[in-house]
Amino acid sequence: MNKRRLFINLKKRMNVWTIVSLTGAAVILLPILYVLSGLIRPANDNWETVKQFLLTDYVIGSLKLVLFTGFFATSIGVVLAWLVVGYTFPLRKWFTWALMLPLAVPPYIAAYTYATMTSYTGFIQATLRNQFDIHISPGTIEIMSTRGAVFILTLFLFPYVFMIAKMFLERQSAVYIENARLLGHKRLSLFFNVVLPISRPAIIAGLMLVVFEVLSDYGVANYFGVQTLSTAIFQTWFSMYDVDSAMKLAAWLMVVIIGIFVLERYLRRNQQYNTSMKQNKPLAPKPLKGAAAFGATAFCMVVFLLSFVIPVVQLIVWATWTYEKMWTADLIELTLNSLSGAAIATFVILIFALLSTRTVRTMSSWPAYLLTKLMTVGYAVPGAIIAIGVLAVCIQFDKWLSPIYASVGIGEGMLWLSTSLFMLLAGYVIRFMATGYNAIETGYDKIPRTYSEAARTLGHGSASTFFKIELPLLRGSIVTGFILTFVEIVKELPITMLLRPFNFDTLAARTYQFAIDERIYEAALPSLLLIGISFISVLCILKIEKEKTR
Amino acid sequence: MKKRNFKKSVMLLTIVMIMTLLAGCVGGNKSTAPDAGQAAKEPATKASNEVNIYTARHYDVDAELYAKFTEQTGIKVNVIEGKAPELIERLKREGASTPADLFITVDGGILNTAKTADLLQPIQSAAIDAQVPADMRDKDSHWVGLSTRARVIVYAKDRVNPSQLSTYEDLATDKWKGKLLVRSSTNLYNQSLLASLISLNGEAEAEKWAAGIAANLARDPEGGDRDQAKAVVAGTGDVAIMNTYYVGRMTVSDDPEEVKVAEKIGVFFPNQQTTGTHLNISGAGLVKHSKNKENALKLIEFLTAKEAQTAVSKANFEFPVNKEAEMPELLKSWGTFKHQGLDFAVYGELNPKAAEIANKVGWK
Incomplete structure (x- = not known):
């Protein structure tokens, strides 16, 4: 009897959607589970060495980087968001979108640009030396350090916090802030007593993105010689040739990430009450005058110069030095590769994201929640480790499919999946599921459940409800999710390096090859093309937002 | 009844969708990277x-x-x-x-x-x-x-007389305290150099050498080989260990400042009277x-x-x-030199030992 009820219950929940999304989830999860299985695999001697000599230092290194970058990026992001939303000052309108542009610059490109610029032969010291005969004593500018890494990561990741906090403040804060202003709260008191507390969920959401980016960063930390968990994974792999121990480390990193997810969920448990469909009236900004206005403009300008103008102008200068040598026909091919790879992967991600968010919404049980969180955990894991998981799974599939290959003329014992673009795309999908998923989830959160329920009551099936009710309401979120994910994939590096098929080169890969070979000037032109693509994408997001708020 | 049909058709539709999606991926492969597709298939056929x-x-x-x-x-x-x-x-x-x-x-x-x-x-x-x-x-x-490529000593022409230079071993003596520059020991070039010295001088001597190098550093290791040369010219230290080809590349750099750096450093092939210069x-x-x-x-x-x-x-x-x-003129100008003459396999065999020693003596 009981069994039967369970079965009926299960059957009720198992509609087509659930089955499809579970299958999708399984495909994405296999490589992740493969890496996680490192936890239970027996440890070898290397692992003992890693644990004994390296682990503490690396954990401390990662913690330092996460804490400092998290703190500074959040502070800068929130303060800037509040400035452009709460006040008017010269150039304010322009800053509301210009301060998003640093997202277009991959942090590793910024890292080598700044490092070279501040070096002995770099623009700054060379100018001082040659024009003014000022010799800076060596070691004054130390960018290649933990401090330098925090500096770079803060400058190029703060827009995540800025973007989310700004959106929140624009749309949801007017009532609170205007009341607070009426009650006599001013400037600092208003910021600390009202703005900060009410925007907590938005701040946490932005902070999360920053934390995950920092944890998975390899490019900046490696270039600056900062020891983190992420670099430890590679050191174990590259200098000990011990992929198993490297995966064990990565698995532990994944556990930490899932822990953070759960914590975030816990912190946000009351957030549902905050969101409402009702369009709040936008906040009317207060004009700033005199020194305050100047200060606000100056602060925004300094951040914008450091996080966008200076590195981009420097790259343009270098590109002009190497233009003739570097401007070859294959740059167009690289650009097309970057674009098409990212576009296809993003498309797949959004389909999966739509399916799985919907499943969670209808099932709303903890296994479904855990499943989707596992699907998005790839965001915080260094790309190369995901790549190993994907490689392992694809080669295994190739072995299983060998008889089929033989019968369709590919040839028995050939690697087909793992030598095709499929493998690279799978890597992208797993790594960046989170960006697409979160955008769609946020979109769904804004649609009251009653809409879908009403549609179902009125006789619409699950699919019909989706296409007729939910999809139109989700359109904005889908486009934003698409562009955000697209930008991430265009900038992606380690997965591209490891999983690409023969002769498939992208802008990011080309840039990196020059950079690690200490040929920074040659790297400038592909870097600029890459930034250009991201730049256009960021502009698209901004345009969509503008239309939404109108 | 009608509802069930609808469900069936949705199921079919979904399957078709997924199939097209997969086909899209594979098709995308063909359209975006025609070479890749061929490469995968042709060897077998x-x-x-x-x-x-x-x-x-x-x-x-x-x-x-x-x-x-x-x-x-x-x-x-x-x-x-x-x-x-x-x-x-x-x-x-x-x-x-x-x-x-x-x-x-x-x-x-x-x-x-x-x-x-x-x-x-x-x-x-x-x-x-x-x-x-x-x-x-x-x-x-x-x-x-x-x-x-050879891993050589470069020196500031204005501060160091090449007659002061002799061997890798000499760089680990007190004479160069606070004057030596070299990149991180996590870099393979240094690991292979250390491995070669383990092979030539024995583990105990090599460990002493690595400890001496770590003690003589003018700053914590940072950057690549070029950065060491720049630091020599900037005055952070007087001598650096680096690979020969970086010197060559700097002489033809697009950055005039780098060319100046290359002009201010001298290249010295160490251990000519003894075990020879390290070659990779x-x-x-x-x-x-x-x-x-x-x-x-x-x-x-x-x-x-x-x-x-x-x-x-x-x-x-x-x-x-x-x-x-x-060879290009620059390489000819360096003349012929004696190299270690080791079996290159040694670098791989002794790599774990070299990494271990570097960690132990605190060469970052």
Whole structure:
């Protein structure tokens, strides 16, 4: 009897959607589970060495980087968001979108640009030396350090916090802030007593993105010689040739990430009450005058110069030095590769994201929640480790499919999946599921459940409800999710390096090859093309937002 | 009844959607990278006119040489670039099914790692043997050297007299306290140097040496080899350890400031009276499960012939392995030098020991 009820219950929940999304989830999860299985695999001697000599230092290194970058990026992001939303000052309108542009610059490109610029032969010291005969004593500018890494990561990741906090403040804060202003709260008191507390969920959401980016960063930390968990994974792999121990480390990193997810969920448990469909009236900004206005403009300008103008102008200068040598026909091919790879992967991600968010919404049980969180955990894991998981799974599939290959003329014992673009795309999908998923989830959160329920009551099936009710309401979120994910994939590096098929080169890969070979000037032109693509994408997001708020 | 039909059709639709999606991925493969698709399929279907390379050596001149090779022989060269350990891992996992024919990388130790991981097979070619001296090849012919570089001492011309310089060992004495610059010991160039000294002087002496180097550093190791040269000119320290080709590349840099740096440093080949200067090698290994072995051999022959060797040396300031090849003026001006003459396999065999010693003595 009981069994039967369970079965009926299960059957009720198992509609087509659930089955499809579970299958999708399984495909994405296999490589992740493969890496996680490192936890239970027996440890070898290397692992003992890693644990004994390296682990503490690396954990401390990662913690330092996460804490400092998290703190500074959040502070800068929130303060800037509040400035452009709460006040008017010269150039304010322009800053509301210009301060998003640093997202277009991959942090590793910024890292080598700044490092070279501040070096002995770099623009700054060379100018001082040659024009003014000022010799800076060596070691004054130390960018290649933990401090330098925090500096770079803060400058190029703060827009995540800025973007989310700004959106929140624009749309949801007017009532609170205007009341607070009426009650006599001013400037600092208003910021600390009202703005900060009410925007907590938005701040946490932005902070999360920053934390995950920092944890998975390899490019900046490696270039600056900062020891983190992420670099430890590679050191174990590259200098000990011990992929198993490297995966064990990565698995532990994944556990930490899932822990953070759960914590975030816990912190946000009351957030549902905050969101409402009702369009709040936008906040009317207060004009700033005199020194305050100047200060606000100056602060925004300094951040914008450091996080966008200076590195981009420097790259343009270098590109002009190497233009003739570097401007070859294959740059167009690289650009097309970057674009098409990212576009296809993003498309797949959004389909999966739509399916799985919907499943969670209808099932709303903890296994479904855990499943989707596992699907998005790839965001915080260094790309190369995901790549190993994907490689392992694809080669295994190739072995299983060998008889089929033989019968369709590919040839028995050939690697087909793992030598095709499929493998690279799978890597992208797993790594960046989170960006697409979160955008769609946020979109769904804004649609009251009653809409879908009403549609179902009125006789619409699950699919019909989706296409007729939910999809139109989700359109904005889908486009934003698409562009955000697209930008991430265009900038992606380690997965591209490891999983690409023969002769498939992208802008990011080309840039990196020059950079690690200490040929920074040659790297400038592909870097600029890459930034250009991201730049256009960021502009698209901004345009969509503008239309939404109108 | 009607509802059930609807459900069925939705199910069908979803399946079709997923199929098209998958097809889209694969189709995308064809449209965006036609070469890739071919590369994957052709080796099995016919004795192809292709050769597939996994390479960790990223020289522009390599791409030019491959193009020239294709022009001469009609054999198409397909390339996957990556880091050596990643490519080795890929080769291991692909096993007998691997599409790769050649594995090209820098550092004798890595070539040896690939060999001991049973990923390579002997290269049998009289032409190659004639072009590459025996000490620039693996003793079991599993790989062949393509070019070499020396790890030398560079010094500030205005502050250091070359007569003060003698050996690597001398750099670890108190004489150079606070004046020495070298990059991190996590870098392979330093690990191989340390491995060679373990082999020549014994573990205890090598450990003492590494401790001396760590103690003499003018600053915590940072940046690459070029950064050490810049720091010498900036006055952070007086002497640095770096690879020869970086000096060459700086002389032709697009940045006039780097050219100035290159002009202000002198190059010194250490240990000429004793064990010789440390030499490292870039080379090509023939993959054990190569499907286009003939083509792979032809490519190695081409890459070790005089023309290609001259081109690499000219573009990259490395020493050619083929004695007939011509070197750029700068390399000629350094003259001939005595090198350690070790079996490059030693770098790989002693690499773990070297890394361990560096960690132990605190050479970051």
